[in-house]
Amino acid sequence: MRLIIIGLGNVGANFVKLLKDRQADLTREHHLDMAVVGVADNGGYAFCDKGLNPETIISVKQKYGTVASYPNYGAPKASITKAIEDVKADIVVDMTPTNIVNGEPGISNIKSALLSGKHVVTTNKGPLALAYKELVNLATEKHLLFKFSGTVGGATPVIDFAQKCLIGNPVTKIEGILNGTTNFILTKMFEERIQMIEALKEAQKLGYAEEDPSYDIDAIDPACKLVILANAILGKKARLQDVEREGITKVTLDDILEASKQGLSVKLICTASNELLQVKPKPIKKDDPLCVDGVLNAVSFYTKLGGTFTLIGRGAGGMEAASSALRDIINIGLTTREGH
């Protein structure tokens, strides 16, 4: 499996590290050989047909700030689109940051990859929140695989669960806590009897809140994830703008304490059903399996035959998203091998 990795931020850097650490296991357990033949970041790219050294990628990035400085194989200021198209590879792994204004550069990377005959794995929510249908259709048309496990739930295999484990048992509704930062903030407000703004500061101090807190506290991040789940699992054709969205900025300590008296917790709940596509703070029962605290994520799948299943795990983190991307790559490796 020849990989091109685009983006070497928190997720991308962890992914390269993971590949290095797990390479021998992957060969032994799944008979899959992985080679990073190209890697790109803001400063340019590096390419080597025989494979780049993951350790060198990491050290060059740390030392020079860009893989364009990779000895002998680096190309500063080169066009990444051209690299995606020209380099011989099986999978393009897009790990560029989420952009919810126009989905770039993710959308262009994914399109270039598919148009040049490469499977795609992405951890970037932007392209899927804005152009899900277009991208999935393009992949189908080109008979290529397009996987995005790392966009929802961190390492928790939320999409895989619905697609692989609920076969024959249709999902009728999805309810989830899909943003660890706001869940941490709401949990802290209750535990320490503080207002939202103070809890937010704590989250920022611990590195849980992103640079621009509005992405979390205005519920943009969970709304993107909800669009992806609704499309992938319920077959909707939704975009980010279709989500009825309310963040946590109006939730007061009083609201939380009042709910608690009735055995309820205020949580930022994402709901997708036939009728609804909504992110909104809501009181839920404390003994509901969905009611998880701290940075945990939880998703409940309401099904036609087997009742409700809830899946819980850590929802964020660079290594978590990277491990989901690795799972996608293994799945592509196994699927394409079966096909031959």
Next chain:
Amino acid sequence: MRLIIIGLGNVGANFVKLLKDRQADLTREHHLDMAVVGVADNGGYAFCDKGLNPETIISVKQKYGTVASYPNYGAPKASITKAIEDVKADIVVDMTPTNIVNGEPGISNIKSALLSGKHVVTTNKGPLALAYKELVNLATEKHLLFKFSGTVGGATPVIDFAQKCLIGNPVTKIEGILNGTTNFILTKMFEERIQMIEALKEAQKLGYAEEDPSYDIDAIDPACKLVILANAILGKKARLQDVEREGITKVTLDDILEASKQGLSVKLICTASNELLQVKPKPIKKDDPLCVDGVLNAVSFYTKLGGTFTLIGRGAGGMEAASSALRDIINIGLTTREGH
């Protein structure tokens, strides 16, 4: 897909009903045609090469107590083993009751099926708790599929989750609440401040406790399930007798109230790891995702890369186990089709 169903108790009867209700969907969604060509119970069997009518199976069973009275196709006192061997079918669905003394008639049914070239789906824990390795090896040797989703977690796809969704991310430890009856009893003891024996009576009144309560309260049932999980997911070669097992009969209301003061709940916890294979009442944190109440089941998978994932769902019920068996059958249908 031609099916032979053995056993028409709670699970088997629900399974036939489910097949009838979902037949059209299965054809439409998965292009799978299902026909019940044989069905057996304690009184004999019925067989028809062109397929039996699910509605007639249910009504004959209700009216006469055995499918041997099925008009024209019934055969009372006939050998079920011979039927399994002789009838032309793709899958034998074993839904006989769990027997932990010698695993019969499940073990013989499964062996006959595999030896005569048929895939097997079972919801019977006995054969797997006593002869897992032998049966799995026989299936592998014969290049046949052997699935048993319905033996653990009711409708909750616990085994599928670990096998299909955690690829590339090895499970290092499993911890679970795998018996709804004892979980209901422990929950009631706390909620109503009553002793075990009173809570057990309530469980029996509601139909949650099995005929012989020892199967649940002495932790035989969860120990069987733990053996299956440990073997299927951790690659152990365990049998029921290898489980260190302690039931809930010694748990007092005092134990539960004392734990609660420290934010803990006493739960019957199943643990499988490199070092441990144990079912034992233990206090766990109330905010641990594993800490579910009532008849819910929960399983936490500790993984090498992505932390811990917890899966929660209703763990028991005839329709729940039946729906897991149906999922297994669909999976066999899809897998064997791909192979051709």
